[in-house]
Amino acid sequence: MNKQHPTTVDSRGHRLAEHEAYWQRFGVHRATRQAQLPAMATGWLGLDRQLPGGGYPIGAVTELLCKSAGLGELSLLLHALAQRMAEQPRRQLAFIAPPATLHAPALAQAGIDCARVPIVTCRDESEKVWCVEQMARANAFAGFVVWGDRLDTTALRRLQLAAEKAVCPIFVYRDIRAAAERSPAALRLAITAQNTGQRLEILKCRGPAGARINGLQPGAECVWQFDAIEPDLDALRATACNDIPEPDRVSHVARSSFPPLGAR
Amino acid sequence: MWLALRFPHWALDSRAAGADRQPSTSPALVVAEQRGKRHVVAAGTPTLEQGVRRGMLLADARMRAPDAQVLARHIAGERAALERLGGWAWHYSSQVHIARSGETIAGETVECARVVFEIGASLRLFGGRQRLLARIRADLDRMGCRYTLGVGDSPHAALAFARAPSPEHRKQGLAGLPLACLNLDAQTTLSLKASGLRLTGELLALPPATLARRYGKHTLDDLERLRGRRPHGLDFYMLPQRYGTRHELTGAVETTQGLVFVLRRVFAELAAFLQGADATIQTLQLKLFHDDLPPTRLMLRLAAPSRDATHLERVANERLARVTLAAPVLEIAVASDRLRRFEHDQTPLWRDADNAGIEQWPAVLDRLRARLGHDAVGWLHNVDDHRPEQSSTRCDRPAATTNAHTNAPRPMWLLDVPERAPADLTLITGPERIETGWWQHSIRRDYFRARDRQGRLLWVYRDLAHAQSGDTPVYYMHGLFG
Numbered sequence: 059m060n061k062q063h064p065t066t067v068d069s070r071g072h073r074l075a076e077h078e079a080y081w082q083r084f085g086v087h088r089a090t091r092q093a094q095l096p097a098m099a100t101g102w103l104g105l106d107r108q109l110p111g112g113g114y115p116i117g118a119v120t121e122l123l124c125k126s127a128g129l130g131e132l133s134l135l136l137h138a139l140a141q142r143m144a145e146q147p148r149r150q151l152a153f154i155a156p157p158a159t160l161h162a163p164a165l166a167q168a169g170i171d172c173a174r175v176p177i178v179t180c181r182d183e184s185e186k187v188w189c190v191e192q193m194a195r196a197n198a199f200a201g202f203v204v205w206g207d208r209l210d211t212t213a214l215r216r217l218q219l220a221a222e223k224a225v226c227p228i229f230v231y232r233d234i235r236a237a238a239e240r241s242p243a244a245l246r247l248a249i250t251a252q253n254t255g256q257r258l259e260i261l262k263c264r265g266p267a268g269a270r271i272n273g274l275q276p277g278a279e280c281v282w283q284f285d286a287i288e289p290d291l292d293a294l295r296a297t298a299c300n301d302i303p304e305p306d307r308v309s310h311v312a313r314s315s316f317p318p319l320g321a322r
Numbered sequence: 323m324w325l326a327l328r329f330p331h332w333a334l335d336s337r338a339a340g341a342d343r344q345p346s347t348s349p350a351l352v353v354a355e356q357r358g359k360r361h362v363v364a365a366g367t368p369t370l371e372q373g374v375r376r377g378m379l380l381a382d383a384r385m386r387a388p389d390a391q392v393l394a395r396h397i398a399g400e401r402a403a404l405e406r407l408g409g410w411a412w413h414y415s416s417q418v419h420i421a422r423s424g425e426t427i428a429g430e431t432v433e434c435a436r437v438v439f440e441i442g443a444s445l446r447l448f449g450g451r452q453r454l455l456a457r458i459r460a461d462l463d464r465m466g467c468r469y470t471l472g473v474g475d476s477p478h479a480a481l482a483f484a485r486a487p488s489p490e491h492r493k494q495g496l497a498g499l500p501l502a503c504l505n506l507d508a509q510t511t512l513s514l515k516a517s518g519l520r521l522t523g524e525l526l527a528l529p530p531a532t533l534a535r536r537y538g539k540h541t542l543d544d545l546e547r548l549r550g551r552r553p554h555g556l557d558f559y560m561l562p563q564r565y566g567t568r569h570e571l572t573g574a575v576e577t578t579q580g581l582v583f584v585l586r587r588v589f590a591e592l593a594a595f596l597q598g599a600d601a602t603i604q605t606l607q608l609k610l611f612h613d614d615l616p617p618t619r620l621m622l623r624l625a626a627p628s629r630d631a632t633h634l635e636r637v638a639n640e641r642l643a644r645v646t647l648a649a650p651v652l653e654i655a656v657a658s659d660r661l662r663r664f665e666h667d668q669t670p671l672w673r674d675a676d677n678a679g680i681e682q683w684p685a686v687l688d689r690l691r692a693r694l695g696h697d698a699v700g701w702l703h704n705v706d707d708h709r710p711e712q713s714s715t716r717c718d719r720p721a722a723t724t725n726a727h728t729n730a731p732r733p734m735w736l737l738d739v740p741e742r743a744p745a746d747l748t749l750i751t752g753p754e755r756i757e758t759g760w761w762q763h764s765i766r767r768d769y770f771r772a773r774d775r776q777g778r779l780l781w782v783y784r785d786l787a788h789a790q791s792g793d794t795p796v797y798y799m800h801g802l803f804g
Binding site: 163 | 682683685686687689690693694697698699700701702703704705710713714715716720721722724725726727728729731732733734735736737738750751771773776777778779780801802803804
């Protein structure tokens with residue numbers, strides 16, 4: 059028979075803190091306090107503020123769903139990846155199964171050293187996932203960029219595991235029609251075109267989703283430039299990451315135009 | 323100090339690589355034809371237990387061991403296996419002598435396959451004599467060879483100790499060895515026996531002049547060589563430039579799965595050889611021989627020189643997975659390119675997390691290429707050419723130097739063949755004139771950045787070489803700004 063010790067307030071608070079630390083190891087947090095997510099800066103302050111952790115999640119899959127090629131979807135990413143490659147000079151960046159021929163001068167203009175970017179062509183989706191898994195084991199990559207329209211949930215989950223193992227971000231480009239499917243990705247961005255430039259929408263993130271912002275615009279002297287207009291901070295303050303001390307703050311985000319799903 | 327290894331059943335033990343289990347434990351016999359009759363040259367342990375001995379006639383052996391499998395002697399295979407063993411011995415010494423039984427060296431016939439190498443210089447490196455001998459014994463047991471070992475001050479003394487019938491004889495030193503261990507020629511041995519001499523010590527005690535007069539100068543020379551006072555006259559084994567072997571498989575292998583097991587042993591031997599030779603290889607050619615069809619060739623090209631057996635196995639398995647065997651495989655031949663010196667990488671004093679996985683990248687690249695094909699992994703090269711089609715190429719190795727050649731905006735995706743641009747374009751930035759290539763295929767184009775109805779940013783051009791100035795402009799799409 060267990061003897062119940064009389065507990066004082068101090069020891070109970072101590073036990074609670076112990077319990078919390080124990081559960082945090084499994085990834086369980088209080089709803090009012092989010093975990094510190096390791097993130098990679100996107101290179102644009104406006105987007106950084108929208109994303110939890112302040113950037114693209116490291117160790118997880120980011121899905122970029124594009125309406126079509128030619129919307130500046132790769133330039134948006136390379137802006138961030140060039141910075142990351144410069145910070146980690148010994149690591150490489152892998153491009154898996156790009157749909158068309160990449161042009162080296164454009165990569166050089168984006169600040170990427172072509173000698174550190176192996177490009178792998180694969181025949182089907184299972185080979186793409188296998189490639190990423192093998193390369194993740196080498197622990198020599200700063201990031202992966204995969205093009206895969208027909209990747210299913212299992213494949214994306216395997217990519218997620220590979221990202222966790224390699225501690226680097228994996229970016230997956232898919233068609234916009236995949237927005238209606240479920241996905242285990244940590245961040246889902248939809249890239250569409252508006253009359254002046256890109257339009258980014260956060261479909262899913264580890265935090266409140268649904269923010270829409272203007273993305274890249276065609277620039278005069280350079281190809282793309284970020285939107286000069288800063289997003290309205292007051293209206294979008296609730297979508298900031300990390301600590302949300304008051305749970306009753308209302309978020310003024312535009313409603314998503316995509317059909318709601320049961321559980322993403 | 324010299325170490326001598328004698329392999330009495332080498333004709334059978336040398337087939338270890340092609341078999342799926344140790345041939346020394348199988349009931350098998352190897353016979354060779356001599357003067358019209360077939361004699362047993364080597365036998366497996368179960369057959370020896372049944373009473374078969376070397377030199378016996380095949381008929382006698384069959385009477386004692388009726389179930390034994392009889393194999394013909396394959397001298398070239400023995401020699402090749404002995405050379406591989408020489409490569410292994412190179413790990414312990416740089417003065418290695420190998421000889422196959424039946425060869426004639428310096429006037430004497432070798433009666434048993436042997437490897438003799440000098441270990442006195444390596445004792446300190448390997449931590450003493452006991453440790454070195456234990457290591458050598460462990461290696462030989464792993465290879466599955468039956469051997470006798472002897473250590474002496476000269477190569478011939480070491481061989482004499484290796485021929486000693488029991489360990490007690492070895493303990494008494496050279497003087498205590500019976501005369502049969504010295505391997506003198508038959509006539510001398512007979513006359514020595516008739517004189518009543520039994521042990522080597524008695525022979526060594528005789529005055530040399532009398533010995534030479536009685537039994538011949540060659541006997542005195544042999545004794546001087548035994549004591550190390552005369553040069554041994556053995557030639558040393560030199561490492562080959564390339565590694566090449568051929569293994570006969572005991573049973574025909576029909577599936578690639580079965581080949582995997584055989585290749586494991588083959589690569590283990592290759593790794594032992596490379597370890598001994600302190601070398602690496604970068605290309606390996608596997609030839610699979612079938613009965614009627616021409617041999618199947620498989621090339622394994624590695625991104626970086628390697629000598630790791632597991633890595634070679636993995637690459638070979640990935641490669642074999644893409645191959646279907648047309649017929650059962652009877653033999654495997656392995657040939658490598660030139661042996662390169664192994665670059666020993668220094669372990670850094672402080673562990674750098676960034677360096678942790680960098681050295682594995684060539685291994686991963688090998689596996690990717692083995693499964694997807696060599697051209698599946700490539701790097702882009704930035705070429706200094708104004709023409710957009712020529713300014714970017716894909717190569718199978720990264721560019722040595724990288725520098726941007728142009729500041730003008732370039733599209734991320736370039737179409738291989740320019741298409742007709744869709745109608746309803748909005749031109750955003752002005753013309754960039756590219757006019758070059760007069761020596762080959764001249765182009766004269768005005769490039770614009772344009773936006774189409776779907777919102778894509780295109781790189782379109784107007785071909786001035788084929789257009790008249792008064793026509794309506796016709797635009798071709800050359801790329802997309804992704």
